[in-house]
Amino acid sequence: MSDRARIALILGGIGLVAGGAGYYYFKVWRPAQDLENAQDEIAGWEKRFQGVRDCLLGKTPGSSKTSEALAIREMAPDPWDRGRCTPLISKLNRGEAPDTGIRAIEDAWINLDKAASKAALAFARHVSESTTLEIDPLPDALDNLDTARQALRASAKMAAAPIAGKPLTAAQVLPLKDGEHNLLNLIVDTIPSAHGLILFGHKAPLEKQSPLDLKPLGPVDVQVKLTAGGPPEVRSVAERGYRAVPDMSWGVVAGDSAVGVGAVDAAGAIAAPTTFAAAPTSAPKRAADDELPPTPPTVAAVTGTLNDGVVVFGTPTDLTIVTSKAGAFTAGTPTKITAAQASIDVDGRIALLTSDDSKAFGVVLQPGVQTAPPVELPTGQLGEACMTADRVWTQTFETAIAFGGGRPTLTKPMRERLQGCTSEAALFHAPAHPDTLVICTDDCRTVKIPSSAPQFATTTVVGGKLVAIASHSGVLGVWREGQPVAFYALSEGATPVLAHEWPAMALTDGKVIDILARGEKTFVLIRIPAN
Numbered sequence: 001m002s003d004r005a006r007i008a009l010i011l012g013g014i015g016l017v018a019g020g021a022g023y024y025y026f027k028v029w030r031p032a033q034d035l036e037n038a039q040d041e042i043a044g045w046e047k048r049f050q051g052v053r054d055c056l057l058g059k060t061p062g063s064s065k066t067s068e069a070l071a072i073r074e075m076a077p078d079p080w081d082r083g084r085c086t087p088l089i090s091k092l093n094r095g096e097a098p099d100t101g102i103r104a105i106e107d108a109w110i111n112l113d114k115a116a117s118k119a120a121l122a123f124a125r126h127v128s129e130s131t132t133l134e135i136d137p138l139p140d141a142l143d144n145l146d147t148a149r150q151a152l153r154a155s156a157k158m159a160a161a162p163i164a165g166k167p168l169t170a171a172q173v174l175p176l177k178d179g180e181h182n183l184l185n186l187i188v189d190t191i192p193s194a195h196g197l198i199l200f201g202h203k204a205p206l207e208k209q210s211p212l213d214l215k216p217l218g219p220v221d222v223q224v225k226l227t228a229g230g231p232p233e234v235r236s237v238a239e240r241g242y243r244a245v246p247d248m249s250w251g252v253v254a255g256d257s258a259v260g261v262g263a264v265d266a267a268g269a270i271a272a273p274t275t276f277a278a279a280p281t282s283a284p285k286r287a288a289d290d291e292l293p294p295t296p297p298t299v300a301a302v303t304g305t306l307n308d309g310v311v312v313f314g315t316p317t318d319l320t321i322v323t324s325k326a327g328a329f330t331a332g333t334p335t336k337i338t339a340a341q342a343s344i345d346v347d348g349r350i351a352l353l354t355s356d357d358s359k360a361f362g363v364v365l366q367p368g369v370q371t372a373p374p375v376e377l378p379t380g381q382l383g384e385a386c387m388t389a390d391r392v393w394t395q396t397f398e399t400a401i402a403f404g405g406g407r408p409t410l411t412k413p414m415r416e417r418l419q420g421c422t423s424e425a426a427l428f429h430a431p432a433h434p435d436t437l438v439i440c441t442d443d444c445r446t447v448k449i450p451s452s453a454p455q456f457a458t459t460t461v462v463g464g465k466l467v468a469i470a471s472h473s474g475v476l477g478v479w480r481e482g483q484p485v486a487f488y489a490l491s492e493g494a495t496p497v498l499a500h501e502w503p504a505m506a507l508t509d510g511k512v513i514d515i516l517a518r519g520e521k522t523f524v525l526i527r528i529p530a531n
Contacts, residue, residue: 038100038156046161048091049149053164055085056142061165062487063475066146067139068168071475072487076452082127089123092116092145108148108155115141115148135493139473168489171476172527175519178203178222178234182522186224188499192507193345193387194423196227197516198245200237204522221268223248226516227346229509232525237268244302244309245346252299252311259297259313261322261329263306279318279334300342301350304367310350312342312365319354321365343385343392351385351392353377362392362403375403378411386421393418393426393440400428400440412444420505425461427505437466453479458496458515460506462530469506469515471495476515476526488528494519496526 053066062072093113100106122141150160176183186201200220223243225233235248243251243264251264253273260273278297300312304324311322311329318334336356343351350365360382361374380396387393390405400414416428416438428438434455438444447466449457457468457479465481476488494517497504507514508530515526 034101035156038102038105039158041097041100042152042156042158045092045094046149048088052085052088052092055088057165063168063489064163064165065167065489066142067473068475068487068489069165070139070142071473072477075470075472075475075477075485075487086123086127090120092120102155104155105152108152112145112148112152115145119145136473168475168487171488171490173491173494173519174232174525174527175521176224176232176234176523176525178236180206181222183222183224183234186497186516186523187220188497188504188516190343191384191386191418191420191499192226192228192505193343193349193351193421194228194347194389195509196225196230196346196507198344198346199224199226201523203236223268225346226507226514226525228507228514229512229527235268236266237264238270240299241268241270242299242302243268244304245344246303246348247305247309250302250306250309252302252313254297254299254313256296257294259299259311261311261324274329276313276320276322276329276331278313278315279320300340301344301352301365303344303348303350303365308367310365310367312350312352314340323367339382341382341385343387345387349387351387351394353382353385353394355379355382362394362401364392364404372404375409377401377403377409384418386418386426388421388426388441389423393421400426400444402426402440410442412440414438414444419459419502422461422508423510425464427459427461429459429502431502439464439466447481450479450481450485452485453477456503458503458506460508460513462508462510462513467506467508467513467530469496469513471517471526476528478513478528480531490526492520492524494524494526497523 057069057073061069063069093116094109119141122137126136126138153161181203184202184204186199188199201222202220203222219239221236223235223237225245225248233248235243237243238253240254241251249264250262253260253270258275258277260270260275262270262273264270280294295315297313297315302311304310306324307326309324314320317336319337319340320334321332322329337354338356340354348367352365353362360377360379362377363371363374365371378396378399378401383395385392385394391402392404393402395401395414395418398413398415400412402410414428416430419427419429424441426440430436435449436446437459438446439461449455449468453468454470457470460467468479470477471490471494474490474493476490478486496515496517504516511530512527513530517524517526
């Protein structure tokens, strides 16, 4: 080989080595170094991020989802200074930093900065306006920040960050709808009995489905039957119409002077009713020969089936009971009254309370069951009534009363107000002391809502023990007497409803608890295990 050839070979080798070194530097070492520097920057930011999480959620988050963990922290018994977190969350932006030169990482940082800014603004609103916010932006903002963080790690080829906490068990959320119609409102003016609750309300028109944007117009047009542990039923009703329970295929429509009974169509109308006139009654004369028109009849209860059913209706002075046998309706002789009221359980029982000028009576009517003789009750204005599995509970202003079940009538001094019944117990609450309730079976005992639960929690009784329930930011907290608090995830924001400005009592069949709540688009039933 000539000297020129050797020189060319040496120079070529040097060039090849230099080229390889350049390729390694620019294509291998430098990108790896840039990526490592980017990962170090992310790790430094995550120390600040962890400080925020520790401040907001505590050292042991109650859920693997940040928004849920925050809700649990805010429902926890130990108070914490939210303001202390403000300076920490305000420093979650990237800040001044050299460009990594890696487009995917730079784009991820931009998205994270946007998410961090929104989280900081949302937290400021959460702290300053938490009692007035209809929709709190913080839970979604924190979850979006988590998503941006994971995307940033992925852009830098870092493994997904470990998530502290465990996923919450999801509560079952059952929407209450009449076909495709959401419910605009529900009139919660009755209390539950052993097996459920009957309510009336308005449905929203299909062209505008948000109940938050509308006000009810006209008479009620839906009837809702809630059976503890069973599927909720929502059916249309005609004006002054009432469907029977448990069989909602028939019912009553009240007119100006009579009621019509029969099979009910999809709209709640009765095509061929059997008609019963109300007993004649009128208000006192205003002047000579000038009478007010007769008072229209009121339907108090409709239960059973067309073949074996009971209808109770009346006026302020007379009460009439209609029974059906094999499709034929028969009206009994009207009874003179000064006051009357009925409570219905969705199993078909009717607790009927009546009074005349000197005495008060209670009786239980049930299709297919022989009616026991009326029970004389203590005199006084009787309040609402509800039924346990075998007893009827009501009260005067100062006395709780229970009758039926083949046992002597129970009377007990009681100023607390009757909130409702489960199959095993009646529950009373003390308006002047929101955290105090009374559970009555054969005897009564006073019980307090746990100090860690809201005073105005929804309540019920399972196994003779109090259960208190509250929702907050997509999480349902459940305080069972004698047990640790449990939390459930909600698929949508839902707030338990009120009855007479007091939390409506939850339903239970002993296996599950059903909480009536207002959801994001319609009313819902939240169902959780009873134990």
